[in-house]
Amino acid sequence: MSNADAGSTHQQHPIGTYVKVWILLFVLSFFSYLVDFFHVQGVLRWGLILVLMVLKAGFIVAVFMHMKWERLALISAIVLPPLAILVLVAMMGAESGYVHDNRIEHFAVAPLK
Structure with a gap:
């Protein structure tokens, strides 16, 4: 050709x-x-x-x-990784509240008397 x-x-x-x-x-x-x-x-x-x-x-x-x-395979290869990153960021955001509260509870300085 x-x-x-x-x-x-x-x-x-x-x-x-x-x-x-x-x-x-x-x-x-x-x-x-x-x-x-x-x-x-x-x-x-x-x-x-x-x-x-x-x-x-x-x-x-x-x-x-x-x-x-484009074909579905190419679209999936380009679109799915950013979506996976967004899901992981959302999971980290949900976890951050627990970590913050846990640090406050365990590492807080006792008030002076």
Whole structure:
């Protein structure tokens, strides 16, 4: 098979898909801006920012990096390790409260009388 044959079998994705995702990314960025504009504070602020950030990153990876059209094995090889790291970080976060309380209980200095 020559280079001309290999080039002719290249799949072309519709431009409308890219435009729709670009507009969706613009809308998600606008919502991210609104979080700051309305002075949302606390856990709600960081939750909204993280959710919007993950959505934008997911759309960028899926469409602009062509992961939407890849095989499941390749998608799993790229997506599963970060998910495993997130699970481990969540487990460490849950464990940190126990470790902190245990250190306070065992290493606290007795008050002077």
